[in-house]
Amino acid sequence: MLVIGIAGGTGCGKTTVVNQLLKELPEGEVGILSQDSYYKDTSHLSFDERVKINFDHPRSIDFDLIEEHLTELKKGNAIDQPVYSFVKHNRTGDTIHTLPRKVMIVEGILVLSNPELRKMFDIKIFVHADSDERLIRRLRRDITERGRDLDEVLNRYKTTLKPMHSQFIEPMKEYADIIIPNNHYNTVAIDIVKTIINDKL
Ligand code: C5P
Numbered sequence: 193m194l195v196i197g198i199a200g201g202t203g204c205g206k207t208t209v210v211n212q213l214l215k216e217l218p219e220g221e222v223g224i225l226s227q228d229s230y231y232k233d234t235s236h237l238s239f240d241e242r243v244k245i246n247f248d249h250p251r252s253i254d255f256d257l258i259e260e261h262l263t264e265l266k267k268g269n270a271i272d273q274p275v276y277s278f279v280k281h282n283r284t285g286d287t288i289h290t291l292p293r294k295v296m297i298v299e300g301i302l303v304l305s306n307p308e309l310r311k312m313f314d315i316k317i318f319v320h321a322d323s324d325e326r327l328i329r330r331l332r333r334d335i336t337e338r339g340r341d342l343d344e345v346l347n348r349y350k351t352t353l354k355p356m357h358s359q360f361i362e363p364m365k366e367y368a369d370i371i372i373p374n375n376h377y378n379t380v381a382i383d384i385v386k387t388i389i390n391d392k393l
Contacts, residue, residue, distance in 0.1 A: 199304040200319030203326035223293035227300020242281035248356035265292040278338040304364035318368035
């Protein structure tokens with residue numbers, strides 16, 4: 193199994209890169225673990241308490257469970273990936289049955305920040321987009337898809353996203369094998385990554 197870690201700040205276009213790779217690689221050979229599925233269970237908190245969580249700090253992520261699941265997949269066993277709701281700020285109780293594949297992509301803003309998880313990656317990719325591009329994308333997405341308003345997004349960006357990005361995400365470029373510039377959709381970079389994956393398979 194080839195394990196690829198893809199990180200980069202919110203709104204950098206990770207999902208687009210992942211979707212493009214999925215499209216370009218043979219069907220059924222690629223599986224995905226999304227960091228978003230692994231926000232810690234917060235059922236014991238009220239909604240008002242959950243809203244206040246710093247979702248951009250590594251401690252909000254259940255890295256132990258990601259590692260456990262990736263280890264199982266490497267052994268050839270299927271896992272049940274939790275499903276997360278950005279509207280409720282909590283796990284929904286549903287799971288996605290995830291089968292082991294030749295290529296497993298682990299994607300999320302903080303996946304390169306955890307040393308144990310980092311060791312499990314064969315290829316480490318960092319997707320870069322400028323912070324203004326990322327803020328524009330984030331605003332659009334959170335308002336249309338995640339039930340937020342302008343004030344909430346801007347407030348969260350200023351108080352947590354930006355400082356956490358500088359502290360835990362941007363420095364992870366140092367560990368990346370490949371940095372994809374993604375202010376504009378980058379087909380050449382996708383081609384290169386695809387070639388590397390095919391080479392290794
Ligand atoms: O999809 P993306 O990688 O941008 O998702 C990560 C972002 O989701 C984080 O920046 C975090 O602030 C946000 N998030 C949120 N509400 C939650 C959990 C995460 O806005 N309940």
